[in-house]
Structure formats: C-alpha cells, structure tokens
Amino acid sequence: MTILISGDKMTIDKILLDHGSGGKLSHKLISEILVPIFDNPILSSMDDGAVFEIPKGKMAFSTDTYVVDPIFFPGGDIGELAVNGTVNDIAMCGASPVYLSAGLIIEEGFSIHDLEKILKTMEKAARKAKVYIVTGDTKVVPKGAADKIFINTSGIGMIYDKADTASSNAKPGDKIIISGTMADHGITILTQREGMKFDTSIKSDTAPLNHVVKNMLTDYPQAVHVLRDPTRGGVGTALNEIAESSKAGIKIYEQRLPVKKEVAGICELLGFDPLYIANEGKFIAVVSPDMADQVLKLIHEDEYGRDACIIGQVTDDHPGRVFMETSIGGTRIVDMLTGEQLPRIC
Amino acid sequence: MTILISGDKMTIDKILLDHGSGGKLSHKLISEILVPIFDNPILSSMDDGAVFEIPKGKMAFSTDTYVVDPIFFPGGDIGELAVNGTVNDIAMCGASPVYLSAGLIIEEGFSIHDLEKILKTMEKAARKAKVYIVTGDTKVVPKGAADKIFINTSGIGMIYDKADTASSNAKPGDKIIISGTMADHGITILTQREGMKFDTSIKSDTAPLNHVVKNMLTDYPQAVHVLRDPTRGGVGTALNEIAESSKAGIKIYEQRLPVKKEVAGICELLGFDPLYIANEGKFIAVVSPDMADQVLKLIHEDEYGRDACIIGQVTDDHPGRVFMETSIGGTRIVDMLTGEQLPRIC
Known part of the structure; x- marks a missing residue:
C-alpha cells in the first residue's frame, strides 16, 4: 500500500490504527485491497450493506468467528477456514450458501502482506464454494488488544426445496x-x-x-x-x-x-x-x-x-x-x- | 453458572477456555445463559444456523464488529452498540431489519456477570428495534489474546417496496x-x-x-x-x-x-x-x-x-x-x- 506524504511516496507494510478509523486510510484499504480482491458487483457499491434479490422460500442464516492460532497452517489459513466454516454451517442447515459477510479485527502492526494473503485465500475459497463475499467490516485494535487477526463470517443461503434436515x-x-x-x-x-x-x-x-x-x-x-x-x-x-x-x-x-x-x-x-x-x-x-x-x-x-x-x-x-x-x-x-x-x- | 464437580456444586463466575471448547461447558453457557436471554423459537432450535421463511424481494445484508473500549459507558454498552449498529446499517440500506446474528470473542477470565449484563442489553436493544437475534457463536481466547470482549453482529432485512436509496x-x-x-x-x-x-x-x-x-x-x-x-x-x-x-x-x-x-x-x-x-x-x-x-x-x-x-x-x-x-x-x-x-x- 502506497500513500503520498507531502508529495513523497511512502509504502506502508503494516496495518496502522488509522486503517480502522473510517477515514481516508480505511477507504484506501477497502478500495485498493479488499474490494479488488473480492471483486463482485454487490460488494463494489460500498454502501452500509449489500443489497440483492432473493426468491421466496426458507432461508438459513449462520455466523462463526475464527480465532485460530497459528493463522497459517498446513492445508489452509484462517481465511480459508472462515469461508469454508460458514459455507458448511449453512450447508448443514440443508441450504445452498450464496452470500457471505466478512468482519475483520486486525491487531495494529499486522503485516499487510499477510492480510492480502489471507484475503486472497478467502476469495479463492469463496470461488471454490461458489459463494460471494458481499459485505464487510474492518476494525483495527491497538497492539496487544487482539492477537494478529480474528475473522467473523456470516452467511445466508436458501434451503433446498424438499429438504427437511434438523x-x-x-x-x-x-x-x-x-x-x-x-x-x-x-x-x-x-x-x-x-x-x-x-x-x-x-x-x-x-x-x-x-x-x-x-x-x-x-x-x-x-x-x-x-x-x-x-x-x-x-x-x-x-x-x-x-x-x-x-x-x-x-x-x-x-x-x-x-x-x-x-x-x-x-x-x-x-x-x-x-x-x-x-x-x-x-x-x-x-x-x-x-x-x-x-x-x-x-x-x-x-x-x-x-x-x-x-x-x-x-x-x-x-x-x-x-x-x-x-x-x-x-x-x-x-x-x-x-x-x-x-x-x-x- | 453452577457446575457439579464430583457431586459438589461449584459456581463459576469467570469465563474459562472450556466455555469455548464446543463441549459440555459451551453447551451449558449456550443453553443456560444465551438461549434463555435471547429466547425466540428460531434461536432455540440450536442447529448450525437459523432457518426462517422469507418473502420474495430485495434483501439487505450487513456486518459490523464492535471493539469499543470501555465496554460500559454512559448511555450504553458494547452489546447495545452492536445491536443498534447493525440495525442502523440495514436501515441505511432502505430496509427493515429483521434477523441478527451475534458472534462473541471473549477473553479468558472475563466476568460472567458482565457477560450476562451485555447479553441482556443486547436483548433489550433487539426488542426495542423489533429484531430477533436468531443465531450466534462464542469463542473464548486465552488471557491476553483479546481485550475483554468483541462482538460481531450481522443482520438481514427486506428493502422497503418503493425505496431506492444509495x-x-x-x-x-x-x-x-x-x-x-x-x-x-x-x-x-x-x-x-x-x-x-x-x-x-x-x-x-x-x-x-x-x-x-x-x-x-x-x-x-x-x-x-x-x-x-x-x-x-x-x-x-x-x-x-x-x-x-x-x-x-x-x-x-x-x-x-x-x-x-x-x-x-x-x-x-x-x-x-x-x-x-x-x-x-x-x-x-x-x-x-x-x-x-x-x-x-x-x-x-x-x-x-x-x-x-x-x-x-x-x-x-x-x-x-x-x-x-x-x-x-x-x-x-x-x-x-x-x-x-x-x-x-x-
């Protein structure tokens, strides 16, 4: 991530508190990193939430927060886990998952490179599961107030027609x-x-x-x-x-x-x-x-x-x-x- | 919260790692504290997600994580903030919020009394907004890996018929x-x-x-x-x-x-x-x-x-x-x- 400070380009490679301020640097993080990675028309509108058409029927709605340590491990990372976990929770309701949200809590000083890596595996996992990450939120907490990164995913899906699982x-x-x-x-x-x-x-x-x-x-x-x-x-x-x-x-x-x-x-x-x-x-x-x-x-x-x-x-x-x-x-x-x-x- | 240890009643007043294990103590926390507070038929099924009927139409879906410090402050607390915040994000999409999820990250050692207080204000806020908390998740992290409590709420609502806000x-x-x-x-x-x-x-x-x-x-x-x-x-x-x-x-x-x-x-x-x-x-x-x-x-x-x-x-x-x-x-x-x-x- 590159920012201009009095005309000079400066590269920031760590997450700063300012990335979670809701101001300019938050915008830069969202518009230059998050939205391009999760690129889809619903997310890109960047309003307070995602808006989409749904059919009449029975819906499943689930949420899960991921705090796994270490965040990278053989076979996956916290991002992949977060996408698959909520995809699976919705599937377990007898439903076809469609849309996911992503809520990030990031510790100040976290590597932007690692963040991008995690977001990219989230996108890859979403693509594999055929779901879309359509809305999100990023909070940054001071160093020591959280350990590296926590990810909440929530999701919705439509229950299969004749399914009746519980x-x-x-x-x-x-x-x-x-x-x-x-x-x-x-x-x-x-x-x-x-x-x-x-x-x-x-x-x-x-x-x-x-x-x-x-x-x-x-x-x-x-x-x-x-x-x-x-x-x-x-x-x-x-x-x-x-x-x-x-x-x-x-x-x-x-x-x-x-x-x-x-x-x-x-x-x-x-x-x-x-x-x-x-x-x-x-x-x-x-x-x-x-x-x-x-x-x-x-x-x-x-x-x-x-x-x-x-x-x-x-x-x-x-x-x-x-x-x-x-x-x-x-x-x-x-x-x-x-x-x-x-x-x-x- | 009271548990039996070899026949003796022991009262636990702090959140233990075991409350987030997915096992017996997690169940006790969910079935004796969370579900009774948020009491509603959709939540009570205690499956991997909530299932409900929805009409055909345009839906809004939003997520927000709350990391406010202090967690209790004049005018409210983190729980009230978490409910109102997502209710408002959905309303700002031109929609009527209906269902919310709650994802908790709790630091080991957090007071169960404070947790109950927060959950009760969440329920009160939900009642005031006329929304239901229908699904949730609780993670407990070791002391020092998070600061007290973080709450994610996600929510869905139906867009008003002729509304077209963006x-x-x-x-x-x-x-x-x-x-x-x-x-x-x-x-x-x-x-x-x-x-x-x-x-x-x-x-x-x-x-x-x-x-x-x-x-x-x-x-x-x-x-x-x-x-x-x-x-x-x-x-x-x-x-x-x-x-x-x-x-x-x-x-x-x-x-x-x-x-x-x-x-x-x-x-x-x-x-x-x-x-x-x-x-x-x-x-x-x-x-x-x-x-x-x-x-x-x-x-x-x-x-x-x-x-x-x-x-x-x-x-x-x-x-x-x-x-x-x-x-x-x-x-x-x-x-x-x-x-x-x-x-x-x-």
Whole structure:
C-alpha cells in the first residue's frame, strides 16, 4: 500500500490504527485491497450493506468467528477456514450458501502482506464454494488488544426445496454416515503450536461441503434427516447433540471410525481421543436405512467424500445417549467433550 | 453458572477456555445463559444456523464488529452498540431489519456477570428495534489474546417496496438533513478513557434508527435518495462518501451544524472537530428539495429525530467535494478524516 506524504511516496507494510478509523486510510484499504480482491458487483457499491434479490422460500442464516492460532497452517489459513466454516454451517442447515459477510479485527502492526494473503485465500475459497463475499467490516485494535487477526463470517443461503434436515430429526434405525477421516484439522493445529514439533504430512481438512450436500439433497431430499459438521467438540460431541435433540440413542462402532494412521499415532502419543478433535471438512449425515447405501455412494463420488463410511445407527434404547462398541468388544458411553482440549483450534 | 464437580456444586463466575471448547461447558453457557436471554423459537432450535421463511424481494445484508473500549459507558454498552449498529446499517440500506446474528470473542477470565449484563442489553436493544437475534457463536481466547470482549453482529432485512436509496443517488438541489446533534458517542467514549476525567452529563447517542426510517420510506419513498449513518469518520467523512459516490458537490453551513454545548466545549478544549467524531444514533438523509420540509417534519416526530435539521444541499459545482460555509463567512473544504482520532470508538 502506497500513500503520498507531502508529495513523497511512502509504502506502508503494516496495518496502522488509522486503517480502522473510517477515514481516508480505511477507504484506501477497502478500495485498493479488499474490494479488488473480492471483486463482485454487490460488494463494489460500498454502501452500509449489500443489497440483492432473493426468491421466496426458507432461508438459513449462520455466523462463526475464527480465532485460530497459528493463522497459517498446513492445508489452509484462517481465511480459508472462515469461508469454508460458514459455507458448511449453512450447508448443514440443508441450504445452498450464496452470500457471505466478512468482519475483520486486525491487531495494529499486522503485516499487510499477510492480510492480502489471507484475503486472497478467502476469495479463492469463496470461488471454490461458489459463494460471494458481499459485505464487510474492518476494525483495527491497538497492539496487544487482539492477537494478529480474528475473522467473523456470516452467511445466508436458501434451503433446498424438499429438504427437511434438523438435529432433532434422527429416527431409530437411521444409519450414521461420516464423510471422511476424523481429527485431521485439530491435530494439524496442535502439531503447529509452539513447543510441539512433529515432522508429519498431516494437514487440515478444511473444505467446502456444500456441493456434496447439494447432490444429496437434490437426489435424496427425504432420506437425509440430519446434517452436522463435527467441528469444535468433534464427532463425539456432535453425535451427543443429535441424540439429545432427537431424543434417540446412537450406537457407533469403534472399528469403523475412520482415522488416518498418522493422526491416530499422534492422538495415542498425546492421549487425545480423535472422537473429540475438531474437523473442518467433514460432516455427519443421519440417513434412512433403506437409502443409506445410495446416499453413501453419492458421497463417495465427491472429492471430499471418498472415505465416507457408515459408523453406526440410531437406536430406540437409551434416548439422548451415545454408545460405542469398542474394538475389543466392550461397550462404553461416549459423552460430550468435557474440558478444553486445545484453545483457538478454529 | 453452577457446575457439579464430583457431586459438589461449584459456581463459576469467570469465563474459562472450556466455555469455548464446543463441549459440555459451551453447551451449558449456550443453553443456560444465551438461549434463555435471547429466547425466540428460531434461536432455540440450536442447529448450525437459523432457518426462517422469507418473502420474495430485495434483501439487505450487513456486518459490523464492535471493539469499543470501555465496554460500559454512559448511555450504553458494547452489546447495545452492536445491536443498534447493525440495525442502523440495514436501515441505511432502505430496509427493515429483521434477523441478527451475534458472534462473541471473549477473553479468558472475563466476568460472567458482565457477560450476562451485555447479553441482556443486547436483548433489550433487539426488542426495542423489533429484531430477533436468531443465531450466534462464542469463542473464548486465552488471557491476553483479546481485550475483554468483541462482538460481531450481522443482520438481514427486506428493502422497503418503493425505496431506492444509495450513496450514489444524491442529486444537485437535494437537501441534506441530519437527524440530530453530532459527536455525542465519540466524545462520550473519549471522556471515559483512562487518564481523561471530565465531569459531564454527555452520553452516547446509541439508538435504533429503523423506526424513523420506516416512516420516511413508507410515506416518502421517492423523496429519500440517500441514507447514511455517520459512525466512524463522522459526518465529514460520510458526506465525502456521498459526494464521491454521487459525483456531486455538497455544501454545508457551519452555523447549522447541531452540536450539544458540552460536546462542543470538549471538542474545542481538545482540538477535535465534531465533524469527524463518531455518532451511533444519527443519520444523514439526502432528500428531494420539494419534499425536504415534509420529511423533516416526519423525522421531528420520532424520539431520535427531535433535533433534526437541514445542514446544506447537493450542488452541481465541484463534484466529489464537500464545502462548508464557516461561521465567519468563509468557505473551506471538508475533507475525509485523515489520521486516527481515537481507536476502539465502536
């Protein structure tokens, strides 16, 4: 970013408080960096909000704030996470995400180069998910009042015509599908933290899930009863939420739970249970038993669903509880996550 | 908040990292504090997002993050600011705000009592504005990674039928109305900062402007060309944005600019220009000259518009620039704000 000071060009490479003042430098940041990167006609009007036409129907609206540390990690960065996260939350409502907002909190002194890098991955992620970032806000706080950058994304989308998914819709007999391996994101962040040094090829699974959800809800709208992405709290907590909302029991099989070998190794080493580790590109689908194989086949066709498998079923027994048949043949209760495993995971 | 630890009740009065884990304590926070305070059927479903019916039409979507310091100040708090701010941004698009999201970033150790206080003023502000907080997200970051609490609100609303407002719609001859006194919010925050001690009755003007906008756009939809709330950057910057977008000149009169005596006094003492100080409950309307008096009369009827007045007009001359006739009869350019006047004002 170049500014003129008494006729001389001066290049600013750090975010200044003035970038958040609402005045000239804010304008420069918005019109020279943000708007060109997210280039789209709705955003470019630069009014107090975005304005667009919508059809009559059912809308989904979701919000999520990202405070992940470190902000760059194998497989993605905070910007990609922020776009995919809200895209996925809307998809999990049974909707097709369309428009996103981006609210930035930036620490004074943050590198403008890093900011541009993050904004560009946000744009790339939005393009991949086929959504538009149409409105935004930038706040700058003094050094020490925030750590580097936090990003809020909110988004809206239209619910698919015949879709009727909700956490409360699981029915006894329904099959439980997971779209791929567990714990990749959380373990990736963990291995990047200061003091930890693992030489691994593990990377975050951050990915948009709206395209596979679209296929599922277009081809089998009545068969899909629940969609949920097991982010913070992991698969264990998400299953508990479903069991609780649906007032049904859930039984899963330890041997069927997909975990990458390397991820499983680190979990074992550090005493973490992959059932409680965050995922950022996976979903749980609760599906009619008679259609489960067809739905699973459809998920397998998607680039983010190749490792999908059925991990259990909904039961009449023990409403509100999740049970797991362990590898050695026993049965144990899978409770919600208690205690913080790792702060700033997303 | 009370939790059971091995059968003993323990009261937690501070936010712990675990409140943001996505696990049990997160659930407790959401289901025992957040959901009961914002009680509404859409929020209570506790899915990944809110789902609701919408009519066909034009929608406005806006986002804003609040990092104000201090979080409690005369006239309001960060929660009230966050609700009113997004309500107003949507209203400024010519829309009726309906649904809001709330994304919280909380510093570890933050008082749960203060959190409840803030959430309750958010709910009160939402009720006053007649909007619903339907979806949310809570992140907790370790002590020192954020300062107390930051709140993002995003919101949606439907554009009024015949309304056609945009920053680019100002036409030469149009009158410029301001809905009340300038600089109240910014000067209030300033007087609350550490090291400053003013014994004043000044308070923030934070208020919802959607009801008066509704009246204006229902009764005079064609007469209102631009609506803008002069928050960060103040009236001076907002007028510049309008002049720039509309490729028209703007002339205002210093003597007509409404500023409370006490606010003007502090501005003079500290060398601040009220034209650049943030407002949180005021709007600028650019209105057809033939209808300006009727619109002004309507604004006067609203509780937040009693001091509204015409401060100038749009001109053919000097497109993109704002001029002010000063009290002593001279003319000066009113530029956009340059330099940060005060960080964390909103």
